[in-house]
Amino acid sequence: MKNKTKHLSQFQLALGEFKRSKRGLICLWILIVLYSSAFSADFLSPYHYADENRNHSYAPPTKIHVVHDGKLNPPFVYGQTFSFDKFHKRVYEQDKKVKYSLKIFVKSDQHKFLGIVPINRRLFGVESPGRLYLLGADSRGRDLFSRLLYGARISLSIGLIGVAISFTLGLLVGGIAGYYGGKIDNIIMRVCEMFMMVPGFYLMLALRSAVPDNFNSFQVYLSIVVILSFIGWAGLARIIRGMAISLREREYVLAARAIGVSDFKIIVRHILPHTVSYSIVAIMLSIPGYILGEAALSLIGLGIQDPIASWGNMLSDSMGIAHIKFHPWVLVPGFFIFMTVMSFNVVGDVLRDCLDPLMKGTKS
Amino acid sequence: MENIISIKNLIVSVQDKDKKRRILDDISVDIKKDTITALVGESGSGKTTCALSILRLLSDALKIESGTLEFESQPLLKLSLKQMQNIRGKEIGMVFQEPLNAFNPLFTISFQINEVLQYHTNLNKKQRQARVLELLDVVGIEDVVRVSKNYPHQLSGGMRQRAMIAVAIASNPKLLIADEPTSNLDVTLQARIIELFKDLKVKLNFSIILITHDLGLVEHLADEAIVMKEGKIVEKASVVELLNNPQQQYTKELLNAIK
Numbered sequence: 259m260k261n262k263t264k265h266l267s268q269f270q271l272a273l274g275e276f277k278r279s280k281r282g283l284i285c286l287w288i289l290i291v292l293y294s295s296a297f298s299a300d301f302l303s304p305y306h307y308a309d310e311n312r313n314h315s316y317a318p319p320t321k322i323h324v325v326h327d328g329k330l331n332p333p334f335v336y337g338q339t340f341s342f343d344k345f346h347k348r349v350y351e352q353d354k355k356v357k358y359s360l361k362i363f364v365k366s367d368q369h370k371f372l373g374i375v376p377i378n379r380r381l382f383g384v385e386s387p388g389r390l391y392l393l394g395a396d397s398r399g400r401d402l403f404s405r406l407l408y409g410a411r412i413s414l415s416i417g418l419i420g421v422a423i424s425f426t427l428g429l430l431v432g433g434i435a436g437y438y439g440g441k442i443d444n445i446i447m448r449v450c451e452m453f454m455m456v457p458g459f460y461l462m463l464a465l466r467s468a469v470p471d472n473f474n475s476f477q478v479y480l481s482i483v484v485i486l487s488f489i490g491w492a493g494l495a496r497i498i499r500g501m502a503i504s505l506r507e508r509e510y511v512l513a514a515r516a517i518g519v520s521d522f523k524i525i526v527r528h529i530l531p532h533t534v535s536y537s538i539v540a541i542m543l544s545i546p547g548y549i550l551g552e553a554a555l556s557l558i559g560l561g562i563q564d565p566i567a568s569w570g571n572m573l574s575d576s577m578g579i580a581h582i583k584f585h586p587w588v589l590v591p592g593f594f595i596f597m598t599v600m601s602f603n604v605v606g607d608v609l610r611d612c613l614d615p616l617m618k619g620t621k622s
Numbered sequence: 623m624e625n626i627i628s629i630k631n632l633i634v635s636v637q638d639k640d641k642k643r644r645i646l647d648d649i650s651v652d653i654k655k656d657t658i659t660a661l662v663g664e665s666g667s668g669k670t671t672c673a674l675s676i677l678r679l680l681s682d683a684l685k686i687e688s689g690t691l692e693f694e695s696q697p698l699l700k701l702s703l704k705q706m707q708n709i710r711g712k713e714i715g716m717v718f719q720e721p722l723n724a725f726n727p728l729f730t731i732s733f734q735i736n737e738v739l740q741y742h743t744n745l746n747k748k749q750r751q752a753r754v755l756e757l758l759d760v761v762g763i764e765d766v767v768r769v770s771k772n773y774p775h776q777l778s779g780g781m782r783q784r785a786m787i788a789v790a791i792a793s794n795p796k797l798l799i800a801d802e803p804t805s806n807l808d809v810t811l812q813a814r815i816i817e818l819f820k821d822l823k824v825k826l827n828f829s830i831i832l833i834t835h836d837l838g839l840v841e842h843l844a845d846e847a848i849v850m851k852e853g854k855i856v857e858k859a860s861v862v863e864l865l866n867n868p869q870q871q872y873t874k875e876l877l878n879a880i881k
Contacts, residue, residue, distance in 0.1 A: 439682065509723035515679055516718075517711030517738045517789065527737075531728050 272535075275612035282608030285601035292598060296410035300371045303404035304364075304383040304390050308565040311389060314338065314399035316585045317350055320391045326357060333360040335384050347584065358388025394587035396575050400565075402590060409567035409591065413549055414598065416483055420548035421541050424487035428494030429537065433525040435495065436502020447499065453492035461489055462551060466560050475566045482561055486551045490544060497540070498533055505529045535613035542606030546599035553595055569595050625692075626797055626829045627653040627676060632689035634668075634675055634853075645671050645684060647853040653846075658823065658830040660840040660861070662876070663850035669833045672850070673799045676831075677710055694796070712742040715790030715828075719802040721782035725774035731758075731785050732770035735792055742793040757788040760825070762818055780811040787818065791826060801833045816843050837880050841865060849873050 276282055295302055320335050337356035340348045364383035371377050384390045392403040435446040453461075465485040473481065505511065506529060514528050549569075555561035556570025557577075564571060569591040575581065576588040634646040646668045653659045661669040674680050676691060678698060691698040693709065701709070710716075718724035725734055732754050739750045758766040761784040774782060783803065790798055800819070804812040816839065823830060832844055840847055840861060847864045849856040849872065857870045868874045 509718060509720065510726040512679060513716070513718055513724040513789075514726070514737070515710065516677055516716040517792075518707040518709070518741050519711075519737065520707060527729075528726050 272609070272612040276608060279608045279611075281604055285604040285608075288597060288601045289605065292410060292594070292601075293414055295407055296414050297372075299404075299407035299411055300369060301377065301379075302381050303401070303407040304380055304392075305401045305404040306367075306369065307400065307405045307408035307567045309400060309404070310565075311395075311399040313340075314350075314389055314391070314395050315348065315397055316588075317389070317391050317395040317399060318585070319394045319587060320389070321352070322360060323357075331357075331359075334358060335360065335388055335390060337388060356388070358384040360384055360390070393590050394585060396572070396588060402572070402587060405567040405572055406569070406591060406594065409569045409572055410594070412479060412562055412566070413552055413569040413595070416479075416486065416552045417545035417548040417602075419483050420487040420490065420551075421545050422487075423483065424490035424544075425494060425537065425541060427487070428491040429498055429530055429533070430525075431491065432495035432498025433502050433530050436499040437506050437521065437525050437529060439503065439506075443499065447496065450492040450495050453489065454496075458489045458551075459554065462486070462555065463560070466555060475563060479562060482552060482555060486548050489551075490547065494540060494544075497536070498530075501533045501536065502529050505532050539606055539610040539613060542602055542609055546602045549595065549598060549602075624655045625652040626655045626694060627651075627831070628690075628692040628695075629653075629672075629676075630690045630692075632672075632675065632691065633687040634671055634680065634684055635687050636683050636685070642687075644687075645853050646675070649689070649853075649855055651848060651855060651858065653829065653831060655829055656827070657845040658819075658832055658843055659846040659848065660832045660834060660844035661848050661850060662834060662837065662840055663856075664835060664876075666852075667850040668853040669850055670801055671853075673716075673801060673831060673833055676799065677714060677716065678706055679710075708742075711738050711795070712793045713795055714797045714799060715792070715795035717783075717786055717790045717798065717800040717803045720806055721779075721786040722774060724786060725782065727774055730771055730773055731777070735770075735785070735789050738789055738792040753792075757792055758785065760791070760822070761785070761788045762814075763788075779807055780814070783807060783811075783815055784818065787815075787822070791822060791828075794826060795828055797829050797831065799831045799833070802835070803832070804839060805834070805836065812839070819843060837865075837876065849876065 317338060320338075322333050322335055324331055324333055326334065334357045337353035337358065338350050339353045340350045343349050360382065361384070362382045363379050364385075366378060366380045366383065368376060368378045382390075389395075389399075389401070391401050393406065394402050396402055396405070431446055431450070435443040462485055465488065466482070469478070469481045469485075502525070511524060511528050514524050519527070552561055552568060553570035553573065556568050557574045559571070559574060562568035562571050572588070572591040573595075576592070581588055629652070630650050632646055632649045633644060635642040635644045649668075649672065661672060663669050671680065671684065675684075675686055676693070676698065680686070686699065689699075693713065696709075698706070698709070725731070732751070735754045735757060736750055739745055739753055743750070743753075745753060754770055755766045758769055763769050763781060763784055769777065769781065769785065774785075777785065783806075787803075790800075803819070804815050807815060819830065820843065822828075832839070834840060844861050846858070847861050848858045849864070849870070851872050856872045857864065857868070859869070864873065865877065868877055
């Protein structure tokens with residue numbers, strides 16, 4: 259007789275639980291869509307992020323038409339002209355004499371997908387010299403939609419990389435402090451408290467000012483990631499330390515020592531894996547912090563520099579009441595930041611309910 | 623006969639507010655090779671502390687104050703942590719009282735036996751896998767492939783204890799320390815585990831230190847017995863002698879307690 263009972267692992271149980279939560283699933287899908295479109299930005303966006311046309315500064319979202327002269331046409335856009343009003347502000351009008359048809363798999367300049375695979379097509383676009391602005395244009399006449407996709411690469415990846423760095427650091431440091439205890443614990447925890455004591459945003463500004471200003475954009479990106487994760491690890495380390503202190507008293511830790519496992523392996527194999535259900539939730543809930551941190555730095559002009567797009571530096575275009583009044587579409591990146599942060603929070607929240615049966619039903 | 627373990631004037635104490643309390647009070651004892659030596663005594667008499675200090679695995683609160691511990695004439699207290707880790711699990715295996723707690727619930731049985739082999743043998747991955755199954759077979763588990771893939775909580779108490787023994791004997795240790803190996807099992811299972819120990823001792827030729835409060839177990843399994851009380855050794859004799867002709871008052875009381 260074979261034992262047919264299927265044992266569900268804790269992970270499978272949690273997954274089943276997660277599937278039953280509608281808001282969790284919706285937010286997870288939002289995240290999946292956002293991340294996959296950021297991944298394929300080179301193909302999805304109609305223009306390169308730096309592709310500018312000053313004749314279309316702050317052009318409103320382009321209308322897509324199907325009817326021309328009372329006849330049905332394949333989708334197309336009209337050309338655009340502008341005049342100045344009495345405040346010397348551009349007023350755009352559709353030029354119904356010229357029309358550019360909308361095409362899929364349109365040929366474009368040679369560029370590289372993810373900087374590796376050369377491609378020369380984009381998913382959609384209009385014939386040159388027509389311009390397609392799905393979400394409007396910014397001050398330099400760059401397509402906001404394209405910049406949003408390219409910017410998502412930076413804004414969304416900073417969360418993941420930052421979390422990866424700070425969690426590796428936090429888990430190891432916390433694990434070491436908790437496992438050894440005594441003097442080592444004392445020293446490590448005092449250092450952590452020093453980091454936690456300084457308000458995060460000011461520490462971030464201070465660290466940013468220490469970065470040399472001749473860095474290229476990639477180096478700036480890396481230094482921002484490092485700065486952000488430098489701030490986040492201490493709080494985590496303290497919690498992991500607390501868990502490690504209780505876990506090291508378990509008999510299987512003694513048993514592992516009795517078979518000669520080294521201290522480092524005990525921490526990595528026998529202590530840290532038991533903090534995983536806490537860590538997954540903490541990771542989900544701390545990613546928004548990194549996204550917001552990058553946005554805040556870039557918003558005030560200390561983060562990612564133009565012309566490279568990030569959601570934060572795109573938003574800096576919208577500082578000032580005039581921008582919000584006359585071309586409100588520059589606020590779109592803010593909406594996406596909001597969506598992402600909210601989705602991570604909801605997914606984290608639902609995950610916590612799934613992974614920790616004791617916390618079920620309690621509101622944080 | 624040679625001694626496998628030789629303890630001299632061992633004092634282990636715990637800091638209790640402002641005064642030190644001795645958990646092991648000046649213990650000197652030799653444990654002979656190829657014997658099963660039982661450490662008998664009531665709870666708190668220092669049996670487990672004695673065993674753990676051999677492996678130098680005492681908790682932080684307990685300190686070895688003085689004395690020497692020799693394992694095959696190696697001074698254990700003078701070894702580096704690295705050398706000590708090479709003895710733990712390789713030369714001295716340990717069987718714990720409650721295997722459910724002594725196995726890490728996140729890993730399969732196979733993984734946890736593998737861990738010993740990884741540290742103390744030069745076998746490659748495939749050989750280790752084969753060895754895991756072989757070990758499970760040696761300790762009398764029938765459905766070895768399934769059991770090796772199971773997690774600790776999926777096994778019955780007896781199976782878990784057998785798997786625990788498999789971990790302890792994985793690298794052919796010279797000494798096995800068994801800390802109350804049967805006290806969580808029912809009587810029939812106890813009998814089978816006792817048989818297993820006897821069997822393994824003949825097959826693999828190691829010495830055993832058996833920590834127990836169960837004199838029945840001592841009678842069936844052990845050759846020598848050391849009676850402990852409040853951190854001191856009360857009496858040491860061969861089992862036959864101890865059971866038939868106890869010298870000390872405390873030993874007599876212990877024997878009377880089970881009659």
